[in-house]
Amino acid sequence: KQEVTQIPAALSVPEGENLVLNCSFTDSAIYNLQWFRQDPGKGLTSLLLIQSSQREQTSGRLNASLDKSSGRSTLYIAASQPGDSATYLCAGGGNTGTASKLTFGTGTRLQVTL
């Protein structure tokens, strides 16, 4: 059974800092890996989706990488801004499953301070 872990649970950084959020998974036969953002009281917004055949995806100041052999994914946020403050979740899709079989981590709560 796939297990997804995100450490740390919370992170506070000053504005302008580059930062890395970590996600680890136990089953390397992963189908894809998605990073989501969740604002308080809101739903999740998909940020980046990495297919198993890919190693990274980029969108603006965000870059996500996937290393299946080590069971790790990272989300890199460049030049952080207060508006980046949110909870970031990663989710892995099982190889024999579907997008519906996403296994979610519990998230990293990010606060970017002025």
Add this chain to the structure above:
Amino acid sequence: NAGVTQTPKFQVLKTGQSMTLQCAQDMNHNSMYWYRQDPGMGLRLIYYSASEGTTDKGEVPNGYNVSRLNKREFSLRLESAAPSQTSVYFCASSPQVRREKLFFGSGTQLSVL
């Protein structure tokens, strides 16, 4: 630009009461999902519908039923609510089941007393 719409946003039930959570998407997506989010446990899949006319159990289906009413709408029913079903419920959709990003609604906060 509605995306995925869930109703209601908040609900309080007494143990044993029933209710239906409604979800509709306007993106012509084939697949729809219901998740619950509990503190410290991440999101867990309750049921999903890969396409209109099909539904399948997810990780935590006990105590729930679903109906894919048409391509747009996917409802979640609690027949006899229990305190363990206190949670935040999210509906999501994707163009197809595999390989696609999920789009989430804003959630329903349910309390069962």
